[in-house]
Amino acid sequence: MKKLMLGNAAVARGLYEAGCGLISSYPGTPSTEITEQAAQYDEIYCEWAPNEKVAMEVAFGAALAGKRSACVMKHVGVNVAADPLFTIAYTGVNAGMVICVADDPGMHSSQNEQDSRHYAVSAKLPMLEPADSEEARAFAKRAFQLSEEYDTPVFLKLCTRIAHSQSIVELGEREEVPAKPYEKNIAKYVMVPGNARPRHPIVEERTQRLTAYAETTDLNREELGTDRTLGIITSSTCYQYAREVFGPHASILKLGLVNPLPREKILAFAAKVDQVLVLEELDPVIETHCRNLGLTVLGKDRLPMVGEFSQGLVAQKIRDTARPWMELEENIPPRPPVLCAGCPHRGLFYTLAKHKVTVLGDIGCYTLAAYEPLYAIETCECMGASVSSIHGFNKALGQDSEGKTVAVLGDSTFMHSGMTGLANIAYNQSNSTVIILDNSTTGMTGHQQNPTTGKNLRGDPAGKIDLETLCRAMGIRRVRVVDPYDLKATEEVVTEELAAPEPSVIITRRPCVLLRSVEKHPPYQVEPDKCKGCKMCMRIGCPAISWKDKKAVIDPTQCVGCGVCEQLCKFDAFLHC
The missing domain is CATH 3.40.50.920 (Rossmann fold)
Structure with a gap:
């Protein structure tokens, strides 16, 4: 049977056909769909891990136990997983283990252009790289074979174009692979120096055998x-x-x-x-x-x-030959990415920008608050960096920054890499204010669950971490929760916590407006006679609000009735339809 498939879906199919029994991942474009597609096969246990390091260690644990496993991440996720990666290269595996990574040349949805091939070279691990969807399926299966034959994790590398393009795939049947028995082997799996030293020559010998294999393989x-x-x-x-x-x-x-x-x-x-x-x-x-x-x-x-x-x-x-291409007309207005209409983060960032607060940012859809007209985020490096950075920023500047600087990050990002930074703030006592943007989902990569949502990858009930309790348990005494749609309350909480003489956490809690479960309110409309043209409503950068004939205009197809614009208007020009 042949089927037109995305490269990511084809990888998932290959993992399924190879008899993979477990997949642990953290969502990240362009790799996310591999795990989402694999979750459709009941024979594979799939999960969202808090971060890529955990995902790789979970996959290793399953392979150690004798079950074929995989972990999936984007290129920057390999940075997070690098610690176990280099050591698992020494220990090897029991059952096959595949590390799926998707690079993002052109940075369509990434903060850097990172070439994951360097990790394969540095860790001395084999890496397969498919050129279409059919190879993505076939190479996933070959990766397990190589993993078990050479006792090594195997990289399967895609790029955005392969991950998100479609081509014909020839579907095969699932191979039911018997679990390999786990055998205690301290010399192989306990990487203290005395055991690690003898393992390094094994890695070098494995590389020589794989190099010889590279000469003859049909890959x-x-x-x-x-x-x-x-x-x-x-x-x-x-x-x-x-x-x-x-x-x-x-x-x-x-x-x-x-x-x-x-x-x-x-x-x-x-x-x-x-x-x-x-x-x-x-x-x-x-x-x-x-x-x-x-x-x-x-x-x-x-x-x-x-x-x-x-x-x-x-x-x-x-070839020095230009391909035909279409010339765009000049003076086309730019369309920078913006927060969605009704985004719960907008009220917070408006408040922070209004008070000229220095905002150390993080990875997530809220990073879009760096763009006009909010201009509210000033840094963005990697997952969780905002929390660690504000501690150093405030330690360096002291009172010159403590009352006017915040760190912001999402609920999923906090679970990924923010907790250790917050522990550092509590332990080493910088007067820092951390704002967790809890929108009840992992928004940027397409609404995946995370440990704070109370549901697992398949949407079934799961353990739910209480952010307020967690932050207090980590040593933060001041923990506030506020609805970011309520501008007055948001401003009060931000002002009070910035003035507090100790570390604090603000949790802005409002579900992402794009979630199906979120009730949408009737859209607003502008009463032209009441609109004075002050443009106050334009300062929040809502894509549902435009400007025409010196008056604000609302697009009812975009407006979700969040009410933030109504709170800004001093002339009561915004009314529900």
Whole structure:
């Protein structure tokens, strides 16, 4: 049976067909759908973990117990999981373990362009990289085979274009893999120095065997065409670009195993062509390998180190031929991303901006408050960084910042990486105010559950962490809860906690307006005769409010009746329809 599938859905199908029994992940675009799709198979236990480190350790625990397992994350999530990653590379596994990671060239939804191949190289782990959805399915299955044959976790790397594009997949049957018995082995699994030292040579020997495997495996295939003037070494989505730009007669070495890379296979291919081009996004990993082999190749001297490639870019940079493209008219107004109409975070950020509070931000949809007209967030580094950063910021500046600086982060982000920062604030006593934006979901990646929502990945009842109780248990005595739709109450709480001479936590609690369970109120309309054109309502940046003929206008198809605009208007111009 054949089916058109997203790359992420195809990975999930491959994990299912391989007999995977457990998947633990933290949602992150562009990887999220792998776990969501896998959860549709009853044979696989799937969960959202608090963060990627936990997810990888859970997957390792399942593999140790004898059950094939996987963890899924985006590229920056590997940073969080790096601690167990490098040590699991030493211990190896019992049953197969696959680490699915999705990079984001072009930063469609990420704070950096990170090339995960470096992690495979540094941790000395095999990495497979599919070039379409069918390979995504097949490579997921091969990853388990390699994991068990070579006693190692195996990376399966996608990029945004592969994860979110569709192609034909040939569906297979699920392989029911018997659980492997767990056997106590202290020398293998207890990585104290005395045991870790003997494991390192095992890792090096494994790498040599995998390098030999790279020479013969069909994961790396040579496609010699009639055109031998240029030989292209490539992988992933760049393989598709090469085929589209250079046509059916091109000579290509298509790499599916990108770590470790073959040596003799590359040299043999180079000997058959006049010139070699290495076509890869982001860092010159393959190119550097080729140069270390003594080859002279085209690569980053022609192609950029940044951004996502395309057929047009490859054609222009390599063939000096411009592809047709549409010219956009000049003077098109910019449309920066904004918080949704009725977003519960808007009232808080309006309040913070109104009082010129320095806001150390974090990763989440609320990061959009950095844009006009709010301009309310001033930093954004990584999950949980706001809480740790405000402690250092206030320790450095003392009273000059304590009463006018806050850290903001979402409920899911707090569970991911914010708790340790808050523990540091409580333990080392900086007078810092942390605001947890509790919108009852993991909003930015598409409404996944988290430990504060009371539901698991499948929506079933689950253990629910009480944020107020947790913060108090961590040593914070001042914990306040406020509805951010209530501007007056929000302003009072923020003012009082910034003035308090000790650490405090404010929890702004209002469910994300896009959740199906959230009741929508009738939309507002503007009474033109009462509107004085003061533009006060425009300061909150609500996309449902526009400006026409010197009056505010509300789009009823977007307005959810949150009432924030009504509270701002001094002339009672906002009325319910």
